[in-house]
Amino acid sequence: MGPRPPSIDALAASLDDGTLPRALLVEVARASVEAWRRDENDDPQQAARGLAASIGRLKPGRVINATGVLLHTNLGRAPVHPDAEAAAAQSGTSYTSLEFDLASGHRGGRGAYARRLAAVVTSAEDALIVNNNAGALFLTIAALGAGREVLVSRGEQIEIGGSFRLPELISASGAKAVEVGTTNRTRPKDYARAIGPATAAVLKVHPSNYRIAGFTQETGYQELAAIAHEHGIPLVADIGSGLLDERVPWIEGPPPAWLTGEPGARQTLERGADLVLFSGDKLLGGPQAGVIVGSAELIERVRVHPVARAVRIDGPSLAGLAATLEKYAAGKGAEIPFWRMASIEKSALHARCTEVLERSGVAGAIVDGESVPGAGSVPGRGIPGPVIAVEATEQQWRRLLEADPPVVARRDEGRLVLDLRAVAESDDPTLAAALAIACR
Numbered sequence: 473m474g475p476r477p478p479s480i481d482a483l484a485a486s487l488d489d490g491t492l493p494r495a496l497l498v499e500v501a502r503a504s505v506e507a508w509r510r511d512e513n514d515d516p517q518q519a520a521r522g523l524a525a526s527i528g529r530l531k532p533g534r535v536i537n538a539t540g541v542l543l544h545t546n547l548g549r550a551p552v553h554p555d556a557e558a559a560a561a562q563s564g565t566s567y568t569s570l571e572f573d574l575a576s577g578h579r580g581g582r583g584a585y586a587r588r589l590a591a592v593v594t595s596a597e598d599a600l601i602v603n604n605n606a607g608a609l610f611l612t613i614a615a616l617g618a619g620r621e622v623l624v625s626r627g628e629q630i631e632i633g634g635s636f637r638l639p640e641l642i643s644a645s646g647a648k649a650v651e652v653g654t655t656n657r658t659r660p661k662d663y664a665r666a667i668g669p670a671t672a673a674v675l676k677v678h679p680s681n682y683r684i685a686g687f688t689q690e691t692g693y694q695e696l697a698a699i700a701h702e703h704g705i706p707l708v709a710d711i712g713s714g715l716l717d718e719r720v721p722w723i724e725g726p727p728p729a730w731l732t733g734e735p736g737a738r739q740t741l742e743r744g745a746d747l748v749l750f751s752g753d754k755l756l757g758g759p760q761a762g763v764i765v766g767s768a769e770l771i772e773r774v775r776v777h778p779v780a781r782a783v784r785i786d787g788p789s790l791a792g793l794a795a796t797l798e799k800y801a802a803g804k805g806a807e808i809p810f811w812r813m814a815s816i817e818k819s820a821l822h823a824r825c826t827e828v829l830e831r832s833g834v835a836g837a838i839v840d841g842e843s844v845p846g847a848g849s850v851p852g853r854g855i856p857g858p859v860i861a862v863e864a865t866e867q868q869w870r871r872l873l874e875a876d877p878p879v880v881a882r883r884d885e886g887r888l889v890l891d892l893r894a895v896a897e898s899d900d901p902t903l904a905a906a907l908a909i910a911c912r
Contacts, residue, residue, distance in 0.1 A: 477505045477516055487520055491528045500524045536899050536906075538881045540859065540891030542813050543847035547880060549753045549760075550810045550894070552792055553799060556758060560792035570787045583790050589797035593716055594737040594748070596765035600775050601793065605751040606636060607783030608762030609710055610645050612747060613675070615777035616706065616770070618646035620672035625658040625690065626651045628677040638677060645779075647672065657689040660699060667703045674700045676745075677710045678735055693735070697744025706746035706770060711735045713849035714756035714763070722805025723815055730845070730853040737765060746770055752789075754849045757808035758796030759789045813893050814845070814855055822858045824892050824900055829860060831904035834911045836862035843893040857893055864888035864911060871910035879906045 478486075483501035484494065492500075504513065504520035513519040535547060543549045552560075562568070573580030581587075583601045590599035602608050613622055622642055629651065631637045642649040650671075653662040663674060676696055691699075693709060700707040718736035720727045734755075740748045747770050752761030762783070764774060774780065785793070799805050806812065825838045841859030844850075861884075869888055872879040882889040888911075895903060 477508055480505060483517065483520055486517070487524045491531075492524060496527065497524065500527065534877045536877055536879045536903055537894045538879055538890040538892065538903065540841065540843040540882060540889075540893060541846035542810055542843060542855075542894050543754055543845055543849060544880075544894070545847050549847055550757060550813070552757065552759055553796060553808050555799070556792040556795040559795040560759065560788040563791035564788040568787060568791070570790070582784060583794075586790055586794035586797060589794060589801055590763050590765055593797060593800045594741060594765045596737075596741055596748070597768040598766070598771040600764040600771050600780075601752075601785050601790065602762040602764070602780070602783040603785045603789070604760050604783075605710070605712065605749060605762040606641065608749045608764050610641055611777060611779045611783050612708055612749060612764060612774055613642055613647050613673075614645040614779045615774040616708070617642075617672035620647060621650045621668070621670045622647045622673050622675050623650050623652050623663060623666050623671060624675045624677065625653050625662075627653065627656060627658055627690065628675075628679065630677055630679060642675075658691055659689060660691045660695050663691060663696060663699050667699070667705070671703070671705055673706050673708050675708045675710065678712050693740055693743035693745055697746075700746075701744070706767070707744060708747045708749070709735075709740050709745035710749045711737060711740055712750060713754040713845075713847070714750040714752060716756065716800060716805075722800065722803060723811060724806075728814070728855070730850060730855050732853070734850050737763075741766060747774075751847075752793050752796070754847050755810065755845065756796065757805075757810040759792040761785055761789055761793045763793075814843075816857070816893055818857050821892055824897065825858050825860050828890070828892065828900050828904045828907070831901060832907040832911070834862055834907055836860050841889065841891055843891055855893070857891070860890040860892070862888045862890075862907070862911060868910045872906055875906035875909065877902070879903055879910075 480498060480501045484497040487497045487500065500520050500523050504516040504523060507513050507519060508516040537544055537547050571580055571582045586601055587599040590601065591597065602611060629638050639649045650666055652658055652666050674696060676693065697707045713734065715734050715736045717738045718727060720731065737748045737750055745766065747764055747766035749762065749764050752758040752763055764771065796808065799808055822838060829836050838858050839861045842854035842856050844854050863886060869881060869883055872881055
């Protein structure tokens, strides 16, 4: 008779270090013992420890983002302002006036305060907030275009992360996407020719993660609005990244060069768009949300559509978004973490890079680099600044991932590149210690 495997309960108990819940450890133990019985491992105890450790690494946790990507989708985009975090925490841990009008004592509209703020900071008639921008677009097209046609330039038939494809989303909403123009050139007359009795709206989508260069032409918002309005149909503009105002009045000096060509919600409305859609967790710097601003009449049509409930935003995210919008309304947008990181001076970054290298004792160099906004915002544009470059192997990069907290850095042709723009200054000593261990 061969050796007996350990009992499931005993094996699970031996794995319990407080990291994973008991029920999950039992499953790990059972899977490891069953694998042993199939001769897939020699030691169920060791196999169980390895499996438990790998599952533990899947738990969402804090990391140090040294990639230079400020809005890193895989790392949760950018941190929100502490006031937004506090508002979300309060909303999630207590009863709130989420849908209760304290003035009348009756049921109120969800997000009435945040909606008013969104309208104020964009100079819109009204606003609506849902769970994300894809939801905002789906809801808008379903409400305005179901059973009819929506015109969109062939060059704007985007696909973004997660295989999200615009034509498929429009089709799922019940509308029919009608391609206008060609991939690289779409003229005003292309839209005018395509408009017919079945046309419900014209949709213009700002490319979120690519740029078409060379022999190109696109129809601007103002021209497109004139064409749409001449035929009595609305222009819907999905600007994606959530830049509220192209003048960027919340930071000192002129608008940064890396924002060139990025449409602002306020200016897109001024150019004639009837509805403007954007994300809450990109350049806006708040939690995940989809914001729709513009015509009060169209907002109401969208708000009462049945899909609106399916894509509604949760209470904590709504509270966090309201706190973020308050910063802009108060002229304090520069306090939002994304804008604070994007505005760090080169000299300050160079001093921090020097300090990290000296603390770590690692032989590295401070070289010119470029951070990027990320999350599909401002494609092809970067924010110049110094970075740390260290000759390193794949193994050393992985050692940084094993640090506590993990450090996510960049690899570039045999070099380990650490960009401190998205690293909190208080984390510099921790980063230096992790670098020293990884490269020893």
